[in-house]
Amino acid sequence: MTDTQSMLDLIARETARILAEKGETAAASVTTDTAFLDGPLPFDSLDLATLIVALEGVTGKDPFRQGFRQFNTAGELAALYAAA
Amino acid sequence: MTRTVIVTGGSRGLGLALTRTLLDAGYNVATCSRSLGDALPALLDAYPDRLLWQQAEIGEPASTQSFIDATVQRFGAPWGLINNAGIAREGILATLPLVEVDSLIQTNLTGAIQVARAVLRHMLSRPGGGRIINISSIIGQRGYTGLSAYAATKAGLDGLTRALAREVGRRQITVNSVAPGYLDTEMSGTLSAGQRDQIVRRTPMGRLGTADDVAPAILFLLGDGARYITGQTLTIDGGITC
Numbered sequence: 001m002t003d004t005q006s007m008l009d010l011i012a013r014e015t016a017r018i019l020a021e022k023g024e025t026a027a028a029s030v031t032t033d034t035a036f037l038d039g040p041l042p043f044d045s046l047d048l049a050t051l052i053v054a055l056e057g058v059t060g061k062d063p064f065r066q067g068f069r070q071f072n073t074a075g076e077l078a079a080l081y082a083a084a
Numbered sequence: 085m086t087r088t089v090i091v092t093g094g095s096r097g098l099g100l101a102l103t104r105t106l107l108d109a110g111y112n113v114a115t116c117s118r119s120l121g122d123a124l125p126a127l128l129d130a131y132p133d134r135l136l137w138q139q140a141e142i143g144e145p146a147s148t149q150s151f152i153d154a155t156v157q158r159f160g161a162p163w164g165l166i167n168n169a170g171i172a173r174e175g176i177l178a179t180l181p182l183v184e185v186d187s188l189i190q191t192n193l194t195g196a197i198q199v200a201r202a203v204l205r206h207m208l209s210r211p212g213g214g215r216i217i218n219i220s221s222i223i224g225q226r227g228y229t230g231l232s233a234y235a236a237t238k239a240g241l242d243g244l245t246r247a248l249a250r251e252v253g254r255r256q257i258t259v260n261s262v263a264p265g266y267l268d269t270e271m272s273g274t275l276s277a278g279q280r281d282q283i284v285r286r287t288p289m290g291r292l293g294t295a296d297d298v299a300p301a302i303l304f305l306l307g308d309g310a311r312y313i314t315g316q317t318l319t320i321d322g323g324i325t326c
Contacts, residue, residue: 021211046255050208057209 007059007078008032014054015074018047032075055081086134088112088159089215089306090152092142092199093169095121097269098219101295102166105303107131114155114162116140117169142169143195152202161206164215164306167196167241174274177232185233192237197244204252213256215306218245220261222321238263242317249315258314260305265321268292288323297322 012030019026024042028034036043036051056062063069063084071077089106093099094115100123106113107127114136115124128135136158140151155162170192173184200216207214223231224238242261249259266272266283272292275283284291298320304310305318319325 044254046208046252053205053208 004075004078004082007055007081008074010055010058011051011074011078014051014058015041015043018050018054019043022047030074032073032078034074035072036074036077037072059084086110086112086159087163088114088155088161089164089166090155090162090199090203091115091166091168092140092196093117094137095119095124098264098267098295098298099166099168100124101299102168102302103127103135105296105299106306107135109303111164111306112136112159114138114151114159116142116151142199143190145198148195148198149202152199152206156206161210162203162214163212165200165203165217166302167199167216167218169195170219170237172231172234172274174230174234176230180233188233188237192234193240193244196241200244200248204257207257208252208255211255213258213311215310216245216248216257216259217302217305218242218259218261220245220263220317222263222265222319222325225263225317225319226325245317246315253314256311258305258310260310260314261317262298262302262305263317263319263321264293264298265319265324266292267298268294283324286324287321288326291322293320293322 015030016026019042027040034040036048037045059081061081061084063080069080071080089111091099091102091113094103095117099115103113103115104127112134116138118139118141120137124137128137136155138151138154141147171188173180173188175184196218218241220241221238223235224242227235245259245261252259301318301320305313
């Protein structure tokens with residue numbers, strides 16, 4: 001699972017799971033342009049950290065191993081994993 | 085489902101007492117140390133299904149990660165972490181070798197942060213909350229001649245406790261420090277007779293503490309009754325800092 005669209009699908013599933021565990025639902029589906037923070041998702045920084053941990057667990061990849069890399073949207077995050 | 089608690093540095097002193105107390109209380113316990121020590125083999129025989137030990141060097145990320153991985157593989161995501169592993173090096177700071185300073189920080193502070201980070205990744209991956217308890221020290225609050233670097237690491241742990249408590253509280257993960265006073269363990273073996281007498285004189289309870297004076301409080305913090313206590317430092321010192 002390395003291409004960007006597959007990663008985006010995975011990100012959407014894991015995001016929905018994390019929100020469900022909080023008892024929340026996303027108002028809209030996660031797309032390439034969906035921002036994680038200060039966007040339409042009821043997502044906070046700890047939720048985002050949980051998502052990153054989950055993605056590493058599924059893919060075995062950690063694009064942040066050498067330091068933080070800036071991203072804002074689901075598409076940008078998917079691209080980081082696809083390139084890792 | 086039986087809850088699992090990780091105790092770093094469980095081969096002797098407070099860590100050993102905690103390991104024994106938690107096993108008696110029904111927890112699974114995963115512990116690590118540089119060597120197995122004299123007492124753990126008997127506990128491993130007595131609790132073959134609920135006690136895991138692995139050699140590990142706290143402060144070395146690969147070693148720490150291997151221990152955490154083994155714990156999760158055996159017991160699943162842990163409920164609790166007790167950051168207990170620590171070393172003490174005594175010496176006037178002006179002449180304390182820098183290698184000793186680095187070693188203190190690496191083991192007592194960096195190591196504890198590494199373990200907390202690794203364990204949190206598993207705690208966050210499942211709902212239900214958790215417990216992190218950092219074993220700091222009254223030395224970090226009040227200081228003691230010859231223990232400046234040690235005190236800095238313990239004060240650092242208290243800072244970690246307060247910040248991390250704010251960070252993960254909304255996931256029902258509590259983070260607290262337990263700050264023992266002077267305990268009658270191997271770590272206090274370097275105290276001179278004069279120092280010990282002075283400590284006893286200044287302690288309202290009239291004696292040094294024991295590991296078994298501290299373990300029950302940690303057992304409480306691990307339990308459901310402590311679910312709303314977070315970001316705190318619980319001092320257990322026979323009153324010497326009161």
